[in-house]
Amino acid sequence: xxxxxxxxxxxxxxxLGAGIAMGFGAIGPGxxxxxxxxxxxxxxxxxxxxxxLLTRTMLIGQAVSESTGIYSLVIALLLIxxxxx
Amino acid sequence: xxxxxKLLLGLVGVLALEVALALKAKPEIxxxxxxQWRFLLGGHEIVxxxxxxxxxxxxxxxxxxxxxxxxxxxxxxxxxLQATFEFVTEFFDDLISDTLGPGNRAxxxxxxxxFLFLWLSNIxxxxxxxxxxxxxxNVPVGCMLVVLTMVHTSAIRKKGLKKYIKGYLQxxxxxxxxxxxxxxxxxxxxxxxxxxxxxxxxxxxxxxxxLVRHVLLPVGLNLFFGLFVGTIQAFVFTMxxxxxxxxxxxx
Numbered sequence: 001x002x003x004x005x006x007x008x009x010x011x012x013x014x015x016l017g018a019g020i021a022m023g024f025g026a027i028g029p030g031x032x033x034x035x036x037x038x039x040x041x042x043x044x045x046x047x048x049x050x051x052x053l054l055t056r057t058m059l060i061g062q063a064v065s066e067s068t069g070i071y072s073l074v075i076a077l078l079l080i081x082x083x084x085x
Numbered sequence: 086x087x088x089x090x091k092l093l094l095g096l097v098g099v100l101a102l103e104v105a106l107a108l109k110a111k112p113e114i115x116x117x118x119x120x121q122w123r124f125l126l127g128g129h130e131i132v133x134x135x136x137x138x139x140x141x142x143x144x145x146x147x148x149x150x151x152x153x154x155x156x157x158x159x160x161x162x163x164x165x166l167q168a169t170f171e172f173v174t175e176f177f178d179d180l181i182s183d184t185l186g187p188g189n190r191a192x193x194x195x196x197x198x199x200f201l202f203l204w205l206s207n208i209x210x211x212x213x214x215x216x217x218x219x220x221x222x223n224v225p226v227g228c229m230l231v232v233l234t235m236v237h238t239s240a241i242r243k244k245g246l247k248k249y250i251k252g253y254l255q256x257x258x259x260x261x262x263x264x265x266x267x268x269x270x271x272x273x274x275x276x277x278x279x280x281x282x283x284x285x286x287x288x289x290x291x292x293x294x295x296l297v298r299h300v301l302l303p304v305g306l307n308l309f310f311g312l313f314v315g316t317i318q319a320f321v322f323t324m325x326x327x328x329x330x331x332x333x334x335x336x
Contacts, residue, residue, distance in 0.1 A: 060328065063321035067274040070281035077284065 014084035018076040025072025032065040107298035134221055141218040144205045184327045195235060200323040207283055207315030211307050219283045229276035232326040240333035275325055282318045286310030
Protein backbone atom coordinates (compact mmCIF):
# COMPACT_ATOMS: atom_id res chain seq x y z
CA UNK A 1 0.00 0.00 0.00
CA UNK A 2 1.35 3.35 -1.01
CA UNK A 3 1.03 6.60 0.84
CA UNK A 4 -1.10 9.50 -0.29
CA UNK A 5 0.76 11.87 -2.57
CA UNK A 6 0.50 15.62 -2.40
CA UNK A 7 -1.49 15.90 -5.66
CA UNK A 8 -4.08 13.44 -4.40
CA UNK A 9 -4.39 15.41 -1.18
CA UNK A 10 -5.00 18.57 -3.20
CA UNK A 11 -7.73 16.83 -5.25
CA UNK A 12 -9.38 15.50 -2.11
CA UNK A 13 -9.28 18.94 -0.52
CA UNK A 14 -10.76 20.51 -3.65
CA UNK A 15 -13.69 18.07 -3.71
CA LEU A 16 -14.26 18.50 0.02
CA GLY A 17 -14.11 22.27 -0.39
CA ALA A 18 -16.65 22.14 -3.20
CA GLY A 19 -19.05 20.18 -1.03
CA ILE A 20 -18.63 22.50 1.92
CA ALA A 21 -18.98 25.61 -0.24
CA MET A 22 -22.20 24.38 -1.81
CA GLY A 23 -23.64 23.07 1.46
CA PHE A 24 -23.11 26.23 3.46
CA GLY A 25 -23.81 28.48 0.50
CA ALA A 26 -27.25 26.92 0.00
CA ILE A 27 -28.47 27.73 3.52
CA GLY A 28 -28.79 31.49 3.14
CA PRO A 29 -30.62 31.61 -0.20
CA GLY A 30 -32.88 28.74 0.88
CA UNK A 31 -34.02 30.55 4.01
CA UNK A 32 -34.24 33.90 2.23
CA UNK A 33 -36.24 32.69 -0.75
CA UNK A 34 -38.62 30.71 1.44
CA UNK A 35 -39.20 33.79 3.58
CA UNK A 36 -39.90 35.91 0.50
CA UNK A 37 -42.31 33.32 -0.90
CA UNK A 38 -44.14 33.05 2.43
CA UNK A 39 -44.55 36.80 2.70
CA UNK A 40 -45.76 36.97 -0.90
CA UNK A 41 -48.34 34.25 -0.09
CA UNK A 42 -49.56 36.31 2.83
CA UNK A 43 -49.77 39.38 0.65
CA UNK A 44 -51.72 37.56 -2.06
CA UNK A 45 -54.17 36.08 0.44
CA UNK A 46 -54.73 39.54 1.88
CA UNK A 47 -55.28 41.18 -1.49
CA UNK A 48 -55.66 38.72 -4.35
CA UNK A 49 -56.17 41.23 -7.16
CA UNK A 50 -52.51 42.29 -6.84
CA UNK A 51 -51.29 38.71 -7.37
CA UNK A 52 -49.44 39.48 -10.63
CA LEU A 53 -47.49 42.40 -9.22
CA LEU A 54 -46.68 40.52 -6.00
CA THR A 55 -45.45 37.47 -7.87
CA ARG A 56 -43.25 39.61 -10.11
CA THR A 57 -41.74 41.50 -7.19
CA MET A 58 -41.22 38.23 -5.29
CA LEU A 59 -39.38 36.69 -8.24
CA ILE A 60 -37.04 39.69 -8.50
CA GLY A 61 -36.29 39.60 -4.78
CA GLN A 62 -35.71 35.87 -4.86
CA ALA A 63 -33.40 36.18 -7.85
CA VAL A 64 -31.33 38.81 -6.07
CA SER A 65 -31.08 36.81 -2.85
CA GLU A 66 -30.27 33.72 -4.88
CA SER A 67 -27.11 35.21 -6.31
CA THR A 68 -25.01 34.35 -3.22
CA GLY A 69 -26.00 30.72 -3.68
CA ILE A 70 -25.05 30.94 -7.34
CA TYR A 71 -21.65 32.36 -6.37
CA SER A 72 -20.99 29.33 -4.18
CA LEU A 73 -22.17 27.07 -7.02
CA VAL A 74 -19.67 28.72 -9.37
CA ILE A 75 -16.92 28.35 -6.77
CA ALA A 76 -17.83 24.68 -6.32
CA LEU A 77 -17.76 24.12 -10.09
CA LEU A 78 -14.37 25.82 -10.29
CA LEU A 79 -13.05 23.61 -7.48
CA ILE A 80 -14.36 20.42 -9.09
CA UNK A 81 -13.48 21.06 -12.71
CA UNK A 82 -10.47 23.37 -12.51
CA UNK A 83 -8.68 22.94 -9.17
CA UNK A 84 -9.10 19.14 -9.04
CA UNK A 85 -7.85 18.55 -12.60
CA UNK B 86 -61.06 -2.53 -20.66
CA UNK B 87 -58.98 -4.95 -22.66
CA UNK B 88 -57.69 -2.13 -24.85
CA UNK B 89 -56.50 -0.29 -21.78
CA UNK B 90 -54.80 -3.41 -20.46
CA LYS B 91 -53.05 -3.88 -23.82
CA LEU B 92 -51.80 -0.28 -23.69
CA LEU B 93 -50.53 -0.78 -20.12
CA LEU B 94 -48.81 -4.03 -21.10
CA GLY B 95 -47.21 -2.31 -24.06
CA LEU B 96 -45.94 0.54 -21.86
CA VAL B 97 -44.47 -1.90 -19.34
CA GLY B 98 -42.82 -3.77 -22.20
CA VAL B 99 -41.27 -0.60 -23.61
CA LEU B 100 -40.06 0.40 -20.14
CA ALA B 101 -38.54 -3.06 -19.54
CA LEU B 102 -36.80 -2.93 -22.92
CA GLU B 103 -35.48 0.51 -22.10
CA VAL B 104 -34.17 -0.61 -18.71
CA ALA B 105 -32.53 -3.65 -20.30
CA LEU B 106 -30.87 -1.50 -22.96
CA ALA B 107 -29.83 1.03 -20.34
CA LEU B 108 -28.23 -1.61 -18.13
CA LYS B 109 -26.19 -2.80 -21.08
CA ALA B 110 -25.00 0.68 -22.06
CA LYS B 111 -22.05 2.17 -20.25
CA PRO B 112 -22.90 5.41 -18.49
CA GLU B 113 -20.51 8.17 -19.33
CA ILE B 114 -20.40 11.74 -18.16
CA UNK B 115 -18.72 14.42 -20.15
CA UNK B 116 -18.90 17.91 -18.72
CA UNK B 117 -17.06 20.99 -19.81
CA UNK B 118 -16.13 19.79 -23.29
CA UNK B 119 -16.11 22.83 -25.51
CA UNK B 120 -15.50 22.34 -29.23
CA GLN B 121 -13.60 25.28 -30.68
CA TRP B 122 -12.66 26.70 -34.04
CA ARG B 123 -9.18 28.19 -34.11
CA PHE B 124 -7.76 30.20 -36.95
CA LEU B 125 -5.19 32.87 -37.54
CA LEU B 126 -6.20 36.36 -38.57
CA GLY B 127 -3.46 38.94 -39.10
CA GLY B 128 -1.06 37.16 -36.75
CA HIS B 129 -3.56 36.78 -33.91
CA GLU B 130 -5.13 33.48 -33.05
CA ILE B 131 -8.89 33.73 -32.95
CA VAL B 132 -10.84 31.18 -30.92
CA UNK B 133 -14.56 30.68 -31.45
CA UNK B 134 -16.59 28.31 -29.30
CA UNK B 135 -18.23 26.64 -32.26
CA UNK B 136 -21.22 25.02 -30.54
CA UNK B 137 -22.13 28.21 -28.68
CA UNK B 138 -21.84 30.30 -31.85
CA UNK B 139 -23.92 27.90 -33.94
CA UNK B 140 -26.59 27.59 -31.24
CA UNK B 141 -26.93 31.33 -30.65
CA UNK B 142 -27.18 31.96 -34.40
CA UNK B 143 -29.83 29.24 -34.55
CA UNK B 144 -31.82 30.99 -31.81
CA UNK B 145 -31.50 34.35 -33.55
CA UNK B 146 -32.44 32.78 -36.88
CA UNK B 147 -35.57 31.25 -35.38
CA UNK B 148 -36.73 34.60 -33.99
CA UNK B 149 -35.88 36.54 -37.14
CA UNK B 150 -37.74 33.95 -39.22
CA UNK B 151 -40.76 34.03 -36.90
CA UNK B 152 -40.84 37.83 -36.93
CA UNK B 153 -40.63 37.98 -40.73
CA UNK B 154 -43.34 35.33 -41.00
CA UNK B 155 -45.67 37.26 -38.70
CA UNK B 156 -44.94 40.55 -40.46
CA UNK B 157 -45.61 39.13 -43.89
CA UNK B 158 -49.21 38.41 -43.02
CA UNK B 159 -50.36 41.06 -40.60
CA UNK B 160 -54.15 41.21 -40.37
CA UNK B 161 -56.68 43.51 -38.80
CA UNK B 162 -58.17 40.46 -37.05
CA UNK B 163 -55.11 38.59 -35.74
CA UNK B 164 -54.57 34.90 -36.36
CA UNK B 165 -53.21 32.56 -33.73
CA LEU B 166 -49.51 33.33 -34.31
CA GLN B 167 -50.04 37.06 -34.59
CA ALA B 168 -52.14 37.04 -31.41
CA THR B 169 -49.30 35.30 -29.52
CA PHE B 170 -46.79 37.88 -30.70
CA GLU B 171 -49.16 40.72 -29.87
CA PHE B 172 -49.66 39.29 -26.38
CA VAL B 173 -45.89 39.18 -25.76
CA THR B 174 -45.40 42.71 -27.10
CA GLU B 175 -48.25 44.05 -25.00
CA PHE B 176 -46.96 42.28 -21.89
CA PHE B 177 -43.56 43.94 -22.17
CA ASP B 178 -45.11 47.28 -23.12
CA ASP B 179 -47.13 47.16 -19.88
CA LEU B 180 -44.08 46.04 -17.91
CA ILE B 181 -42.00 48.96 -19.19
CA SER B 182 -44.71 51.55 -18.53
CA ASP B 183 -45.12 50.06 -15.02
CA THR B 184 -41.40 50.27 -14.23
CA LEU B 185 -40.11 53.28 -16.14
CA GLY B 186 -43.33 55.24 -16.39
CA PRO B 187 -45.39 55.85 -19.55
CA GLY B 188 -43.78 57.29 -22.69
CA ASN B 189 -40.74 55.02 -22.61
CA ARG B 190 -41.68 52.89 -25.61
CA ALA B 191 -38.15 53.25 -27.00
CA UNK B 192 -36.96 50.58 -24.57
CA UNK B 193 -39.45 48.00 -25.85
CA UNK B 194 -37.40 46.50 -28.74
CA UNK B 195 -34.32 46.11 -26.53
CA UNK B 196 -36.12 44.54 -23.56
CA UNK B 197 -38.36 42.38 -25.72
CA UNK B 198 -35.59 40.95 -27.88
CA UNK B 199 -33.36 40.42 -24.83
CA PHE B 200 -36.08 38.34 -23.20
CA LEU B 201 -36.96 36.38 -26.34
CA PHE B 202 -33.32 35.59 -27.11
CA LEU B 203 -32.51 34.50 -23.55
CA TRP B 204 -35.74 32.52 -23.19
CA LEU B 205 -35.24 30.45 -26.31
CA SER B 206 -31.53 30.11 -25.45
CA ASN B 207 -32.42 28.70 -22.04
CA ILE B 208 -35.08 26.25 -23.14
CA UNK B 209 -33.53 25.05 -26.41
CA UNK B 210 -31.65 22.40 -24.42
CA UNK B 211 -34.80 20.25 -24.06
CA UNK B 212 -34.54 19.42 -27.76
CA UNK B 213 -32.21 16.42 -28.05
CA UNK B 214 -28.95 17.23 -29.78
CA UNK B 215 -29.19 20.95 -29.17
CA UNK B 216 -27.44 22.76 -26.37
CA UNK B 217 -28.20 25.96 -24.51
CA UNK B 218 -25.89 28.76 -25.68
CA UNK B 219 -26.25 30.32 -22.21
CA UNK B 220 -24.35 27.34 -20.82
CA UNK B 221 -21.24 29.10 -22.08
CA UNK B 222 -20.32 32.02 -19.80
CA ASN B 223 -19.53 34.21 -22.82
CA VAL B 224 -23.19 34.57 -23.84
CA PRO B 225 -24.49 35.84 -20.45
CA VAL B 226 -21.47 38.16 -20.19
CA GLY B 227 -22.24 39.52 -23.66
CA CYS B 228 -25.87 40.18 -22.70
CA MET B 229 -24.70 41.74 -19.44
CA LEU B 230 -22.38 44.15 -21.32
CA VAL B 231 -25.29 45.18 -23.54
CA VAL B 232 -27.42 45.79 -20.43
CA LEU B 233 -24.73 47.83 -18.66
CA THR B 234 -24.07 49.94 -21.78
CA MET B 235 -27.78 50.60 -22.13
CA VAL B 236 -28.24 51.46 -18.44
CA HIS B 237 -25.35 53.93 -18.30
CA THR B 238 -26.04 55.48 -21.69
CA SER B 239 -29.67 56.13 -20.80
CA ALA B 240 -28.62 57.51 -17.43
CA ILE B 241 -26.19 59.95 -19.09
CA ARG B 242 -28.78 60.94 -21.71
CA LYS B 243 -31.47 61.52 -19.09
CA LYS B 244 -29.45 63.29 -16.40
CA GLY B 245 -26.52 64.82 -18.28
CA LEU B 246 -22.87 63.90 -17.82
CA LYS B 247 -22.22 66.22 -14.86
CA LYS B 248 -25.09 64.95 -12.79
CA TYR B 249 -24.27 61.36 -13.75
CA ILE B 250 -20.69 61.66 -12.45
CA LYS B 251 -21.97 63.46 -9.38
CA GLY B 252 -24.10 60.39 -8.64
CA TYR B 253 -20.91 58.44 -7.99
CA LEU B 254 -19.79 60.88 -5.31
CA GLN B 255 -22.86 60.23 -3.16
CA UNK B 256 -23.14 60.47 -0.18
CA UNK B 257 -19.58 61.89 0.01
CA UNK B 258 -16.55 61.78 -2.37
CA UNK B 259 -14.46 59.04 -0.63
CA UNK B 260 -17.25 56.60 -1.47
CA UNK B 261 -16.26 56.72 -5.17
CA UNK B 262 -14.44 53.34 -5.32
CA UNK B 263 -17.25 51.60 -3.47
CA UNK B 264 -19.86 53.02 -5.84
CA UNK B 265 -17.85 51.91 -8.90
CA UNK B 266 -17.42 48.40 -7.46
CA UNK B 267 -21.14 48.32 -6.69
CA UNK B 268 -21.96 49.11 -10.32
CA UNK B 269 -19.62 46.36 -11.51
CA UNK B 270 -21.02 43.84 -9.03
CA UNK B 271 -24.47 44.41 -10.52
CA UNK B 272 -23.28 43.25 -13.91
CA UNK B 273 -21.21 40.35 -12.58
CA UNK B 274 -24.08 38.99 -10.51
CA UNK B 275 -26.45 39.39 -13.49
CA UNK B 276 -24.22 37.31 -15.78
CA UNK B 277 -23.19 34.70 -13.23
CA UNK B 278 -26.76 34.14 -12.04
CA UNK B 279 -27.92 33.15 -15.51
CA UNK B 280 -24.81 31.09 -16.22
CA UNK B 281 -24.88 29.34 -12.84
CA UNK B 282 -28.54 28.42 -13.10
CA UNK B 283 -28.32 27.00 -16.61
CA UNK B 284 -24.94 25.30 -16.12
CA UNK B 285 -25.99 23.90 -12.73
CA UNK B 286 -29.20 22.55 -14.20
CA UNK B 287 -27.30 21.00 -17.10
CA UNK B 288 -24.81 19.32 -14.77
CA UNK B 289 -27.54 17.95 -12.47
CA UNK B 290 -29.34 16.63 -15.56
CA UNK B 291 -26.19 14.94 -16.86
CA UNK B 292 -25.28 13.37 -13.53
CA UNK B 293 -28.78 12.14 -12.66
CA UNK B 294 -29.33 10.87 -16.21
CA UNK B 295 -26.10 8.86 -16.00
CA LEU B 296 -27.10 7.53 -12.55
CA VAL B 297 -30.53 6.26 -13.66
CA ARG B 298 -29.13 5.36 -17.09
CA HIS B 299 -31.45 7.69 -18.99
CA VAL B 300 -34.66 5.93 -17.92
CA LEU B 301 -37.79 8.03 -17.33
CA LEU B 302 -36.54 10.40 -14.62
CA PRO B 303 -34.66 12.82 -16.95
CA VAL B 304 -37.99 13.73 -18.61
CA GLY B 305 -39.28 15.41 -15.46
CA LEU B 306 -35.90 16.94 -14.73
CA ASN B 307 -35.78 18.35 -18.26
CA LEU B 308 -39.19 19.91 -17.76
CA PHE B 309 -38.11 21.53 -14.50
CA PHE B 310 -34.57 22.64 -15.34
CA GLY B 311 -35.20 23.27 -19.03
CA LEU B 312 -38.59 24.92 -19.24
CA PHE B 313 -39.35 26.24 -15.74
CA VAL B 314 -35.94 27.47 -14.60
CA GLY B 315 -35.11 28.70 -18.12
CA THR B 316 -38.26 30.82 -18.33
CA ILE B 317 -37.87 32.20 -14.81
CA GLN B 318 -34.21 33.10 -15.31
CA ALA B 319 -34.81 34.79 -18.68
CA PHE B 320 -37.61 36.82 -17.08
CA VAL B 321 -35.47 37.69 -14.06
CA PHE B 322 -32.61 38.85 -16.32
CA THR B 323 -34.88 41.20 -18.26
CA MET B 324 -36.70 42.40 -15.13
CA UNK B 325 -33.39 43.22 -13.43
CA UNK B 326 -32.17 45.02 -16.57
CA UNK B 327 -35.35 47.11 -16.43
CA UNK B 328 -34.99 47.71 -12.68
CA UNK B 329 -31.35 48.84 -13.09
CA UNK B 330 -32.40 51.19 -15.88
CA UNK B 331 -35.21 52.59 -13.72
CA UNK B 332 -32.81 53.18 -10.82
CA UNK B 333 -30.17 54.79 -13.04
CA UNK B 334 -32.63 57.05 -14.85
CA UNK B 335 -34.40 58.33 -11.72
CA UNK B 336 -32.54 60.66 -9.44
